[in-house]
Amino acid sequence: MIKKGEKLVLWNHDSSTLIKVDGDTKRISGIGVIDTDRFVGKRWGTEVKIGRERYRLLQPALKDGPELIDRKAQIILPRIGIQIALYCDITCGKKIVEGGVGSGMLTAVLSSIIGPEGQLISYELRDDFIKRAKSNLEKLDLYDNWKLVKGDVTEDVEERNVDAFIVDIPEPWKALKMADKSIKDGGFFAGYIPSTNQLEKTVKGMRKHGYVDIKSFESLERDMVVGDKGVRPSFDMLGHTGYVAVGRKTP
Numbered sequence: 140m141i142k143k144g145e146k147l148v149l150w151n152h153d154s155s156t157l158i159k160v161d162g163d164t165k166r167i168s169g170i171g172v173i174d175t176d177r178f179v180g181k182r183w184g185t186e187v188k189i190g191r192e193r194y195r196l197l198q199p200a201l202k203d204g205p206e207l208i209d210r211k212a213q214i215i216l217p218r219i220g221i222q223i224a225l226y227c228d229i230t231c232g233k234k235i236v237e238g239g240v241g242s243g244m245l246t247a248v249l250s251s252i253i254g255p256e257g258q259l260i261s262y263e264l265r266d267d268f269i270k271r272a273k274s275n276l277e278k279l280d281l282y283d284n285w286k287l288v289k290g291d292v293t294e295d296v297e298e299r300n301v302d303a304f305i306v307d308i309p310e311p312w313k314a315l316k317m318a319d320k321s322i323k324d325g326g327f328f329a330g331y332i333p334s335t336n337q338l339e340k341t342v343k344g345m346r347k348h349g350y351v352d353i354k355s356f357e358s359l360e361r362d363m364v365v366g367d368k369g370v371r372p373s374f375d376m377l378g379h380t381g382y383v384a385v386g387r388k389t390p
């Protein structure tokens with residue numbers, strides 16, 4: 140049952156819109172005016188009609204993050220964030236430093252994985268991104284385990300003995316010196332990198348800094364369309380996102 144104060148996603152095939160069921164009447168662009176009280180007491184998944192459109196009432200899910208947050212910079216897709224977490228062995232209770240918060244999508248994924256016992260300290264240079272990311276993260280109802288710090292992840296990181304140090308900044312290799320001081324022996328460094336020449340520079344930098352077990356990869360996902368007459372790959376595949384380099388620090 141949907142309770143007053145909860146958030147829900149109005150979902151149909153064309154859009155996902157996050158709203159808070161706070162009893163207020165809201166004007167939502169592209170949908171219209173909604174009295175949120177009408178959703179209280181309904182079962183999750185119920186279909187409702189608003190104007191001429193029909194929507195399902197769904198619980199917000201992390202995978203829908205890109206559609207629910209306000210984005211300005213390029214984000215790391217949740218599925219790629221999960222892969223980064225896997226290769227950095229990020230699990231409940233881990234302590235992570237992140238650099239380059241942008242819109243906060245990777246921050247949200249990492250916060251969800253480390254759980255209430257974990258710690259995530261995310262450095263960002265720009266005030267406008269800190270403000271946007273904070274508002275996005277608050278929308279997503281995460282654990283109280285994240286902190287946004289205004290600072291340069293290549294210079295200002297104060298945390299030591301961290302389990303993983305993850306950067307999504309234009310020149311990831313510039314963070315390696317700081318990462319050396321911050322990551323515990325055997326811990327992980329990861330960079331999310333838009334182009335192959337930056338990937339090469341990052342991996343060569345990691346080798347120079349003594350990182351081992353280095354893996355670099357690109358993550359592509361091809362949706363399948365299951366129709367009445369047959370099954371085929373979607374025509375709308377996202378052909379490029381970014382590259383990831385991950386490695387482990389040695390003394």
Ligand SMILES: C[S@@+](CC[C@H](N)C(=O)[O-])C[C@H]1O[C@@H](n2cnc3c(N)ncnc32)[C@H](O)[C@@H]1O
Nearest residue numbers: 212214215239241242243244245264291292307
């Ligand atoms: C592509 S965005 C990050 C997107 C983010 N990973 C997400 O999933 O939403 C890159 C961000 O890095 C920030 N940035 C660039 N250099 C930085 C540095 N040296 N230290 C901290 N933040 C930095 C930029 O201001 C920008 O917000």
